[in-house]
Amino acid sequence: MAAAGQAGAVTLWRLSADSPELVKTLTWGSTWLDRLQWHPHQPWLAYNCGKTVHIWDADQSETLATLELPANVQDLGWSPDGTHLAVSAQQRIQIWETSRWISPRYEWELMAASRILKWSSEGAYLASANQDNSVGVLTWDNVRALKQSSDH
Template sequence: MATYLENMRKHFQSNNRVREQYQTHSAKVHSVAWNCDGRRLASGSFDKTVNVYVLDNDRDRLSRDLTFKGHSDSVDQLCWHPKHSDLLATASGDKTVRIWDARANKSVATINTKGENINICWSPDGSTLSVGNKDDLLTFIDVKSHKTKAEEQFKFEVNEISWNTDGDLFFLTSGQGSIHIFSYPDLKLQYTIQAHPANCICIEFDPKGKYFATGSADALVSIWDVGELVCVRTLTRLEWPVRTLSFSHDGKMLASASEDLIIDIAEVESGEKISEITCQAPTFTVAWHPKRPLLAFACDDRDNYERDAGNVKVYGFPGENT
């Protein structure tokens, strides 16, 4: 019987795989994310806008559905509500967080914050947003009241933030190469793990709650057991700082990307390479579809990469519903 690894390798080697590119922004795309039911993909850009696309499951094609305008500075990160397929939150350099409703095609809330925001995440129950700014201040926002309910100022560089899948622990990665783990909602420090010798940039939890992964400036990807908080394997195939990570819907594949002109796709349980996606420029955002092996990503547009400015790309397999 063919293993999962063998099956996925065959899929990636097939000539029938889908590669689509959508020129939808006028400047670099900072963030891409699928909504919880996988019917929509959103992208946030340096051009201050958010685009929302609808997926045609019959053809595996995206079509642009909505454009959200209102931010006065770059949209640096976005995330969909974990349970409500129409609600989207964005973090911007204009010192605001906005919540958008895809049904109404408008912003339903604008929350003022104290700094230029660079990252955002939604709690698993959808009740709280956490946003981080360039001054390493984290703000926790009650989604119903749109009011700030807690703030935490850090004296070190805070990079990416995330709740665990149960929502009772809050994780952040630091410029010191460490992972800081807090109980939630009281935000008491529980553990500090020295995960990498260099800046720990990104963190991602698998949908099954078994593992989380971190990416670092040392070009390593570390996969951690959530329960034991131990590193179970390390991926070493990239050569530049790892900027973005995403687990597949079944938790069995991990995509990682950097300034390397490839996206590495690994089997989580073994760490072995399944495939790689060749890119024309550095890749700073990747996102697996929540139900199918479709990967959305966007590349940089610096220097000689203008041809990739504003592009969103999707890589996957036709008819592969799971």
């Protein structure tokens, strides 16, 4: 289990039959940490720290990746199969592959700031609820087709 907030720390516990056991506290000073999400299949925790997203491996007790975004992170979410992480920062959504954290696989630009991201249960769509009360929907198969054709 993990918790974060205004204190600028991510606190991790191991839940056992008897009682929760404090495992680790990751401290980031006065930065407000308000987005965190566990990977659906791995012991990886994605959390924001201003314009940065950290991917923490709870088993190895180390940072797997640090992702730099163009603005403060608004939301983040793992794809249901765990192969991608979507991160919104102002009017951009970057989608990163877990097999290579070097640069985003895809960047989606919006007309208004994205506030909330949600993958469909099968991972076919990524929805963004935006500040101007609009909703954008990205069809993931179309992105895959575009990227495959441009890779050749």
